[in-house]
Amino acid sequence: MAGPKIFVSYRSLDANNVRAVVDVLRAHDLDVWFAEYEVLAADYDEFEADVNRGIREAVESCSHGIAFTNENWAKSSYCREEIERLVARFGRGSSNLLHIRMPPENLGEDVTPLLEGTATYDYADGDYSGTAAFILSRFVPDQPFRQPPVLRDYDRHTMSNLGYWVEYSLGQYDCQWRPDHNSVVGEEDQRVMRQYVGTFEGTKLFLLVTLVPPTRANRARFPKSMLPSANDREHYRHLRMLADSWHSDQPQKEYGLHLIHHGGRPRLGMTFLKRHPDGSTSWQRMYVLHIGGSGWYAVGELHLSFGMPCEADSEADLRRFHEIAPCLDAMVGTVKYRGWSLWRRFTVWQWWLAFLFLVGCIGALNTPSCRQFGSQLIEGQLPSPSHSELHSDPALHQSLD
Numbered sequence: 001m002a003g004p005k006i007f008v009s010y011r012s013l014d015a016n017n018v019r020a021v022v023d024v025l026r027a028h029d030l031d032v033w034f035a036e037y038e039v040l041a042a043d044y045d046e047f048e049a050d051v052n053r054g055i056r057e058a059v060e061s062c063s064h065g066i067a068f069t070n071e072n073w074a075k076s077s078y079c080r081e082e083i084e085r086l087v088a089r090f091g092r093g094s095s096n097l098l099h100i101r102m103p104p105e106n107l108g109e110d111v112t113p114l115l116e117g118t119a120t121y122d123y124a125d126g127d128y129s130g131t132a133a134f135i136l137s138r139f140v141p142d143q144p145f146r147q148p149p150v151l152r153d154y155d156r157h158t159m160s161n162l163g164y165w166v167e168y169s170l171g172q173y174d175c176q177w178r179p180d181h182n183s184v185v186g187e188e189d190q191r192v193m194r195q196y197v198g199t200f201e202g203t204k205l206f207l208l209v210t211l212v213p214p215t216r217a218n219r220a221r222f223p224k225s226m227l228p229s230a231n232d233r234e235h236y237r238h239l240r241m242l243a244d245s246w247h248s249d250q251p252q253k254e255y256g257l258h259l260i261h262h263g264g265r266p267r268l269g270m271t272f273l274k275r276h277p278d279g280s281t282s283w284q285r286m287y288v289l290h291i292g293g294s295g296w297y298a299v300g301e302l303h304l305s306f307g308m309p310c311e312a313d314s315e316a317d318l319r320r321f322h323e324i325a326p327c328l329d330a331m332v333g334t335v336k337y338r339g340w341s342l343w344r345r346f347t348v349w350q351w352w353l354a355f356l357f358l359v360g361c362i363g364a365l366n367t368p369s370c371r372q373f374g375s376q377l378i379e380g381q382l383p384s385p386s387h388s389e390l391h392s393d394p395a396l397h398q399s400l401d
Contacts, residue, residue: 020128093117
């Protein structure tokens with residue numbers, strides 16, 4: 001990557017919005033130090049030392065800094081330390097430092113003076129394109145800005161497993177569904193998978209959606225303490241513990257470990273370069289979502305794995321992946337748990353046959369003889385067989401004798 005080296009200070013609670021901006025900047029070939037692309041599961045044993053050393057070295061070597069601020073950011077001791085180092089390096093009001101407010105809030109007497117005179121932009125929710133354009137215009141004014149794609153929420157799909165079902169949107173992803181993958185994989189595994197292949201904004205893309213039942217889910221390994229109230233270090237420490245088990249036996253190169261906020265709770269996302277058995281490679285972004293709750297209260301998991309075929313050493317392919325990555329996150333944001341519902345497991349024809357059967361039963365019960373029998377049964381006036389009828393039936397006569 002060319003141009004300035006940019007350090008990003010933010011709270012993990014704002015990771016979704018900040019990641020989208022960073023992806024757009026990286027798509028424009030900017031060198032951005034963003035914790036999610038630097039703090040990886042492979043360094044789990046040295047987590048605290050790696051984070052502290054990485055932040056210190058990034059601040060000392062960066063040429064520009066960005067602070068994504070709000071009240072949560074101002075309350076973090078880590079974030080205050082980062083802005084203090086940046087201001088000490090560049091000076092107050094420096095053109096090498098930008099202030100992105102998410103949203104405008106009182107940062108307190110100990111932080112506000114540090115950002116006085118700094119160029120400021122108000123980041124409205126979802127406005128990652130405008131924010132990235134502002135940053136680019138300040139740091140690299142001669143570089144033209146390419147408008148990134150924005151997901152259009154339509155073309156909704158549903159999947160069900162063991163009675164519960166989910167809904168999600170693929171937006172403008174022009175895809176074909178491979179029905180041979182919409183099946184249960186083994187009697188014991190009980191996973192339901194669906195694979196899509198197609199293009200997104202002209203880029204070849206494939207998606208594997210997997211519904212995992214509670215008995216096969218990884219929620220037992222997903223720490224209960226990973227709650228929104230946890231601090232940044234705790235969030236990423238728990239993510240790394242789970243990601244480490246996922247990556248242990250996979251032929252892939254880690255690139256990013258992401259904190260995905262879905263349904264108000266932190267979830268796991270991973271970006272990696274995957275090498276396939278046929279020798280090809282692809283950039284992958286995978287998400288692990290809990291369905292219907294958190295931890296042991298979840299009824300299952302939904303795994304979404306996006307892949308973009310690429311050349312292993314192609315910077316252009318990596319930039320293109322960064323360009324569409326915010327839309328991949330947005331697709332995950334459309335996932336909704338619609339509860340447990342048996343009727344969702346039946347097709348239209350199955351319901352039509354069940355309707356015809358019900359109508360037939362109602363019609364049979366509505367005949368005069370059935371109505372007469374029903375009324376006699378209720379009143380206790382069922383007729384007994386006559387003496388001649390008994391003698392006409394040898395078997396019945398024998399049983400009475």
